[in-house]
Amino acid sequence: MAKNKLVLIDGNSIAYRAFFALPLLSNEKGIHTNAIYGFTMMLMRILEEEKPTHMLVAFDAGKTTFRHKTFGEYKGGRQKTPPELSEQFSFLRELLDAYNIKRYELPEYEADDIIGTLAQQAAKDDYEVKIISGDKDLTQLATDKITVDITKKGITDVDSYTPAFIEEKYGLNVDQIIDMKGLMGDSSDNIPGVPGVGEKTAIKLLKEFGTIETLLESIDKVSGKKLKEKLEDNKEQAIMSKQLATIMTEAPVEVTVEELLYEGFDKKKVVDIFKELSFNSLLDKLGEDGETVTEDLEDISFEILEEVKEEHFAKENFFMVEVLDENYHRADIQGIALVNETGNYFIPTEVALQSEEFTAFASDHKRKKTVFDAKRAIVALKWKGIELNGIDFDFIIASYIVNPSETSTDLAEIARKKGYYQIETDEAVYGKGAKRAVPHQQKVADHLVRKTFAMQEMKESFIHELKDNEQLELFEELEMPLTLVLGEMEALGIKVDKARLEEMGTDLGEKLEKIEEKIFDLAGEKFNINSPKQLGVILFEKLGLPPVKKTKTGYSTSADVLEKLAEKHEVIQQILHYRQLGKLKSTYIEGLLKVIHEDSHKIHTRFNQALTQTGRLSSIDPNLQNIPVRLEEGRKIREAFVPSHEDWVIFAADYSQIELRVLAHIANDEKLIEAFKEDADIHTKTAMDVFHVSEDEVTSNMRRQAKAVNFGIVYGISDYGLSQSLGITRKDAKIFIDRYLESFPGVKEYMEDSVLDAKDKGYVTTLLHRRRYLPEITSSNFNLRSFAERTAMNTPIQGSAADIIKKAMIDMANRLEEENMKSKVLLQVHDELVFEAPKDEIEKLKKIVPEVMEQAVELKVPLKVDYSYGSTWYDAK
């Protein structure tokens, strides 16, 4: 039988080591994790390399120990444990429990003593013993059976102290370690030793005399007058120091070595903790062991329906429509799962689609459905002609609301964070990239039913969390209804004039060719203008222009750099123009042509409702939130966006200065509130206050600068960011910001409070209780911290504005329906809603759109909406 091997870990020592060796990491909720992380790394290494049969982590038990009776000041003058470390100990204990590793502490004794006692007992029973610590004191325990690993730099790099190693390193035998320490003392434990005696002297003396006791007896033989005096004066102190440094090997430890048996860890629990602490790299490591957490799936029973019947439905249903295509518009459905009190079912797509019972169930508002990714299910079914109603809970939304930094879009990952493992990731089942494939029906059915069943298991927990966060209303009254509105917008799509786009494309192509020729001519050679690398070589090497800025990979050729060089060479203007037109052609003309739907001749974007950290939406495939508007040439693209019926119009309405109005409200700043109540030009008003001038003294330059400052406030940019946008120094930018804050003391106070609030709670909130966690707000890294601070100031502003327009979208959809109108909302562009409307509804829209949008919430300042309409999106200006 293989020999028993006991590993004893000095818990406090290793935790300290890890804490100071690693930067102050934290998870998304702001819990610091560096000590736990380092400790875990060490633990994983030990388990792998040492393969112990027995294991224990010993901790110090508290403030006083028996050593304090000998010497009151023992460990005196020690720095208090940093709170960032102490908060980690409870997780460490949890982690050890998950690993099934015994931990132990004993009042009045230190971890050293526990380790010493057990090490000797085990050695006596012929165990091989390994001790892990960062404290060299432990080396006194080394024998031929006990090896002491002391961490060097970091935590995983160690020196193994054996008697031979000690002999070689110090020229002393193991027993003399305590004598050495007695002479040297130890400042960290406040052990005095003999003043003036360090490692070198101590070793020299011990080589000659053997022990402190014999040294003190034969003190006359010591060479060197000073040294002799010091030894004389500190005789008792030296003996006491030796005593303090001696590890007690007969502590009243109540566990036996046999009880320390290590039989492997509880993978589920460990994974759970890793997830909670965001130890993603360690999670991967666990996976590499070949035992993925999904291996131990328990069988789940379900019925594959060949016919859907009324008896399969219940009032509360968990429902999943599997659409594997990332783009769910007109995509295949791989199957449908249904879990409720009557049972677990898989409904093959073809069965569902032709079943009247199923269609009736899907469209029934009273049959409540909990789903994962409601919009995907609604839109995919809509393309198949099936209406899906009654959805009142979407996991993707719930997960995003409780923590928007939670990026996983896979139910399995969300489930694992909740400690539920009876489910595989989609990637594990379907593969990814080129390997993506749909397995046989039984497997798909099993996977789908598992996912659906998982929702049933986790729903309560999410509701609980939403309630705790005071976010249930945000979830139920805002985000869930919004999902339905967005689904309708996406499915409806927006009509584009394909011929117009193609025409513009041809036109752009010709222009680009001409510019290209000019550029090659001016540069004296042909090259790829679209390659920043090649362009850099031409501009900064061949033409000898001065490089303004560098990037990681070479010269920067960005627009702001080129603009600085425009005077110096004709080619620059041409390049800027080439870039501008090239962007239009590739991204907007070709990009949009590619996504025009074959059947509907429309463009169907997808709004991501669970992505941004601020609560805004995003739009993909295509992105219809960044269609050019600033420059005329680009703005023309909007001519291709047209109503879907003849004699209809595009009607666009946007909030005026919504973020600054929100700021006025949240900050409760009198001056800002007043300005909006008067409906003043806010940039002019800002300029008046910042530059202390009257309205007619505000120059266009002052207004421009004030506008940039307002822009900075809204988007939370730094003084550096402002300096870049204004082309001034960072110092001057800071002066601007400071003057702004002096002019608006309410805003200043809000900014300060917001940062304090974030530090205190770890997150900031919006008007409608949306949250954003900011763990880095306590970082010692200036950049990370500054960024978090600006985010703390900015997110409530941007996020509340997002809340408001979302609310307006829901109200708008309801109002249009109530009024029996044909007009539809097509797009949302952050502060703007785009409609299509029959001409005879224009007058009514002019009344109700501003009304609904302005009344979406009530603030201390009025909300203002501007609108316009025309035969294309371009004309709605």
Next chain:
DNA sequence: TCGCGCACGC
């Protein structure tokens, strides 16, 4: 396939 530089919107 991926990271990068660049550019479009709010």
Next chain:
DNA sequence: GACGTACGTGCGCGAA
């Protein structure tokens, strides 16, 4: 003083 700086999406390039 720190050293890279609102939020997004999508394109072409060039290295792997």
